[in-house]
Amino acid sequence: MGQDTNQGPNGHGDVAAQFPNAEVRVPRDRMAVLLDCERVPAELNTFIEWVCAEMLALQVMPHLCDEQVRERIYDVLAHSDALRGVVIAEGKQPGPPVDGRIEWAADFFKSGFVVDEETGALNYRKPAAERNVTTGQLMAMVHPPQPGEDGIDVFGNRVPGKRGRPALLRAGANVRQEGECHYALRDGRIQWNGKALSVDEVLVIRGDVGLKSGDIDHRGTVLISGDVGPDSVVRASGDIEIEGTVEQADIEAGGNLVIRGGIMGRGRDKIYVEGFIHAKFILDSELEAGHDILVDREIVQSRVKCMESISIPNGRIVGGDAVARAGFIVGQVGTEALVPTVLTAGRDFRLDDKLETLHKELDALFAARDPLAVKLKRSISRKRLPMMRDGDAPEAAIAELKEKLQETDRRIRILTAEAEGLRLQSKSHTHARLEILKVVYPESYLGLGGEQLHVRERFQGPVHAHLSGGKVRLRRGRDE
Secondary structure, three states: OOOOOOOOOOOOOOHHHHOOOEEEEOOOOOOEEEEEEOOOOOOHHHHHHHHHHHHHHOOOOHHHOOHHHHHHHHHHHOOOOOEEEEEEEEOEOOOOOEOOEEEEOOOOOOOOEEEOOOOOOEEEEEEOOOOEEOOOOEEEEEEOOEOOOOEEOOOOOEEOOOOOOOOOOEEOOOEEEEOOEEEEOOOEEEEEOOOEEEEEEEEEEOOOEOOOOOOEEEOEEEEEOOOEOOOOEEEEOOOEEEOOOEEOOEEEEOOOEEEOOOEEOOOOOOEEEOOOEEEEEEEOOEEEEOOOEEEEEEEEOOEEEEOOEEEEEEEEEEOOEEEEOOEEEEEEEOOOOOOOEEEEEOOOHHHHHHHHHHHHHHHHHHHHHHHHHHHHHHHHHHOOOOOOOOOOOHHHHHHHHHHHHHHHHHHHHHHHHHHHHHHHHHHOOOOOEEEEEEEEOOOEEEEEOOEEEEEOOOEEOOEEEEEEOOEEEEEEOOOO
16 A cells, blocks of 8 residues: 555545545555545545545655546546556656667668569569679668657666667678778678678679589579579579579579579479579479569479568469469469469468477477386386396485486476467467459369468459458459
């Protein structure tokens, strides 16, 4: 209860004794004055005078004990007979901070493609971003965070404003930092992984990659003016751009993969790209992208996965299995030949893969735990245990079994909590887009939100998939 006063505000004895069920209090953050009273007395004016006296006794700033206290009490009593945690006065809350930010000197990471001025169509061969930089070029400025305006608690004390979050930008390879500015130390291709800013050395291969050139493994960006032939390997920590086609080759890029031609056949491993993939076509291939996949013509009999969207608005997906966490925009799904074609939107396959790994480890731990528990129980009940090593006493062996069992239980608890966290994170990606602009053929399978629709008849587009009553259904028109 708030501090009591022995004399009422009018000097008429112990006024506080008239309100034994009332309390004026200040919570721990000191930003408000709260009033509790289970049974409001009939003498309301006297009660309000007592409340104000209690506030002053608590050393609340005098100007807060004003007419607003009366108004707040009356507002609550208009809808309730009791006062529970009613805010009768407030301090000044600190203002919101301003987070730090990165100001890029140019559109290095702009998404999308150049728009043809005459036709208004997108030119998929010309990304809107300009990734090349020159020596000494300013690339970015980091603006520091600004704290929020200070507040004042109900006692008149300063409450510091919260600090803003700093922008994360570390100078990586071939980058010079001067104060808040970051400059390129060489000509090359700008790269940013969300934390470090670097400039890649650009390796130019004039011609094909094959037996003559050998495999390519480069810390930077790779530009290839020809094709990448069968059984070849091209790895780069940055972007890979290929003017020709990729045929049964292994490609791995830490940045983006742009193929002016297409991808044909599987290599020894899947094509793996951390950024986006852009190709004219994908035939009988397997690939995974950390961002979008954009295809001009078709994806045929391939296994394709990406963490963002798969976009092929003027082409088709026929056969195979395609997964896109953010969804699809595709012209045609399936074919008149009724080739089974599976599209799954809204699935975070990387989380699913982690979950599968965790479940396998948990299964192994549970399988190991049961024999340990049985062996420990028998050992304790018989008060003896076969010697584990020469010279070991039964008590030491029992202690070792207990320690192993405790460690196993600890790992089970940790992995179970981690698996539950991943499941909740996976469920947060429930809204995904699945649009078919031209036609959906029978024997197409459209997945959304963990559910799947087996298409048994032809649907003319544009249509989009949506969840209704826990089932996937097709609806006419675009998904707005």
